[in-house]
Amino acid sequence: MVCSQKKHIPVIQLLQIVKGCEAVRRKYKRRKQKRTITGLVIITLVAMGVLCVGVFAGPLSIADSLNIESDSNDVLEGASRVVKIRDGAAINDTMLVPIKAYFETYFDAMADLKTADIASLFSDPASENAGINQSAMDYLINLRLDQSNDLRMTNYECGLTISKISNNGGEVEVVLTEDHTVNFAFIPDVDSSSSGIEHTFYLKKAGNGYVITEHYKDEDSFAMIQEAVESTNDDPDEVVDALLSSAKDVVAELAAEKEDYNAGDAVSEEADADNEYDAEAALKYAMTWVDPEKVIRNVNKYGVYDTYGGNCNNYISQCLFAGGIPMDDDGDVDTQWKWYGEDVDLDETKSGRSPAWTGVEEFYTYADENTGYGLAAIVDDNVFSGSAGDILQYGEDGEWLHSVIITDVIEDKNGNMVDYLINSNTTDRINYPASAYGYSDLRVIKIMGWNES
Known part of the structure; x- marks a missing residue:
């Protein structure tokens, strides 16, 4: 939903995120809203289309209680972060080039918690969608930097399973699902995994290859920022500034609450059960x-x-x-x-x-x-x-x-x-x-x- 004349209302008050798990979740696919793409060609790959490879300390396991040491500022030295393309014969290799560049840029930025120019990968870096992609990445980087834990990644492994390719003349829709396993710097021996993150890329011909026109991601913070931008018509940077201002206060309050707990100053409630x-x-x-x-x-x-x-x-x-x-x-x-x-x-x-x-x-x-x-x-x-x-x-x-x-x-x-x-x-x-x-x-x-x- 796009609300047209609401810039005078603070963006935080206008965030309309799908509440809980009861309502029908909105799908952020602008092509499905604006027009139907004809001539669909659906391809399911048994092998993953794209793989980002990292090196891990061990198998997926956790101890009953993890005792961590102080973080080192040099923890990321020597980390392996390589993007590789598997044999994707069912998809034109030139289509994978901009997709590979997107994930390589994104994961390297998130690993180091240092922003990168992801908007420059789009055919129009000044477009609203390119701005949303840039702002969503910047928001998560800054939110993680505000945390007391070192949320940089020592290593990561990301796989993308391509599920659909739709060709409509000069524009191609590529739908894929991301899974990744990462090691965060403050718990380097723990494999933290995510799966089922859906991405939709729209590509168009550019010279001998393709370039991204738009990209959508079905994940919490990306969807939250897109919804806020569409609800307010505010610039994505303004939306992120407002969100981060609010989040910074919450993070500080939670840090104080954790300090109270560790100091033994928190009084916990008690309850009996049969x-x-x-x-x-x-x-x-x-x-x-x-x-x-x-x-x-x-x-x-x-x-x-x-x-x-x-x-x-x-x-x-x-x-x-x-x-x-x-x-x-x-x-x-x-x-x-x-x-x-x-x-x-x-x-x-x-x-x-x-x-x-x-x-x-x-x-x-x-x-x-x-x-x-x-x-x-x-x-x-x-x-x-x-x-x-x-x-x-x-x-x-x-x-x-x-x-x-x-x-x-x-x-x-x-x-x-x-x-x-x-x-x-x-x-x-x-x-x-x-x-x-x-x-x-x-x-x-x-x-x-x-x-x-």
């Missing part, structure tokens, strides 16, 4: 239903909501259920948590689903207000008092947008809390640092167990 939560079983499920290279879903037992706002809260609800938290069909809309089928059903019966199973805000409300049968949880405690198996929620400017499950707590050599590792759906992530996300707001839902009455 039955314990099996966090180990929840984490086993959480690791089973994510994959570092492809999107996997438990379609035999549950619905899938990636195209309806996101699968994030559906995933964490499944994890909690695997950890022994029973479905709850008792009460009103705010105190039911169940999935027996696709359709929303608020009858106090074992049928349908409740909004709290799939919705971010709705799950928080259930965790906060449920006092009878079912989940016993603590909300609004110190953000850094969580444990493996607890839930984190991310937001921006008061809108809570994303739920993840904590897989481990990272501590330094003195036993101080440094960060969480998390798993998520949409985007699918494995052992990813909580501080590396593109949203700044954060809250914890501590799972205590469940009550029988």
